[in-house]
Amino acid sequence: MKGGQSRVGIVSYGAYVPRLRIKAEEIARVWGHDAHMGDALNIQQKSVPSPDEDVATMSVEAARIAVERAGIAARRIGAIFVGSESHPYAVKPTGTIVAEALGAGPFVQMADFEFACKAGTAAVQACMGLAVSKLVDLGLAIGADTSQGAPGDALEYSASAGAAAIVVGREPSEFCAEINYTTSYTTDTPDFWRREGQKYPSHGERFTGTPAFFKHVAAAGERVFSEMGTTPEDYDYAVFHQPNGKFPKMVGKKLGFRDEQVALGLLAPRIGNTYSAAVLLGLANVLDAAKPGDRIFVAGYGSGAGSDAFDLTVSPGIAKIRGRGVPTVEDFVRSDEFLDDATYAKYRGKIQVPSGGAT
Amino acid sequence: MTVPRFWREQPQRYRLLGAECNNCGGIYFPPRTVCPECRRESIGKMVQRQLSGRGTVLAHTVVHQPADGFELQVPYVMAIVELEEGCRVMAQVVDVVPGSVGTGLPVEMTFRRIREDGRNGVIYYGYKFRPMRHTTLDKRVANSIASPKPSSTPPRSPAGSRPRRS
Structure with missing residues (x-):
């Protein structure tokens, strides 16, 4: 890690995306919107959780894959941070459920994180600090969400579900990718929020663009370049938070990346905005394909607002954790199980039922 | 179900933690403190056994009249799954079209x-x-799937294979 002898990296990773999808054109049909809304957002379809799935279940699935991929003994995990804006409980940690399901702990540091869509990358940074300082052997950072948009709101096209788990450690021989540097750019910018007890979020519509997403991601990205002495051409891949399918390409262009560098880490057109999971799922998709020595630029974004940016180099260890029969991101992204809008509304608790409604 | 009762059973419900008799090698889920085969000879010899979670459908049914809390999932599949370790567990099968589930x-x-x-x-x-x-x-x-093989590991005892409804 820059500025010291200590090294820190990603030891393993896991992804999970529910198999159900709804098409943008189906949402547009029901709400009387332009049939090309999906094209405008570059989101053709989005993932939908089953009634029995939530942030805890998806976090467990992603974490189990991460642990299985690298053959990690659960007792080595000394910290678990789950980042989400849709934790199943307002009060009661999601992380305890993940730890029990993995067989990790009880000696484990834990807290649930919330920072809109960047709680997952914030969890990665917390794990980096604990691993480098030798307070823990391995840290498990998870970004997961089952986000909701108000019926008929523009968020209906994007708010989806997914989870990504990143295991962070300090032993270079275990790295599948070394984290060379991380930085955060954070200001008090109210572009998107959800008040206590409210089911659906509110947002500042176009205010979510220039002064929010673009300003913060660009500022964090420029700092990576200046601190690391790099230019966009030094990176093989660039992964961004993806509230829709067009913002990552636009901010990539603004920073100087070509569309080809952004393409592999861009999943929003096929699964929508998985919020806290989005940028980490994009990174996981890149790690599924990257070669040792490849350099990866990563910039998450969370409304409120902040951006966490990372500079990574893929390690030789990536070869050791491939081909273990563990599913890739593409295995989850690929799905043709489409719902109609009425079933989607039923599953997402948008229809009032006497009992057993989804959350 | 009460919260404390569920809490006691979390290791088995969350990650299929079963029990193994070190006297006869029998594997049980839900975990048992005494082996129904070896009885007192198994006392002190029962150990925790992490089950693989992999198995095959032995029998199934499609539920159209749901249990409380399952209304949104109708129709859904309940099955008796024979785990690799030989013990059997009753559970819901998800992420499937009900008609596509078959023995094996x-x-x-x-x-x-x-x-x-x-x-x-x-x-x-x-x-x-x-x-x-x-x-x-x-x-x-x-x-x-096309030609299911007959069960190679018969249940060790009715108790050991007792279906467990979540």
């Missing part, structure tokens, strides 16, 4: 919400099963 279908454990104590109550999580992920669904496994 390879399945694996997944972690899902089972039910909740109303809007203010605790959420109960636990195991369900889903078809084996296609990355591991090689030709050999695909063939076994």
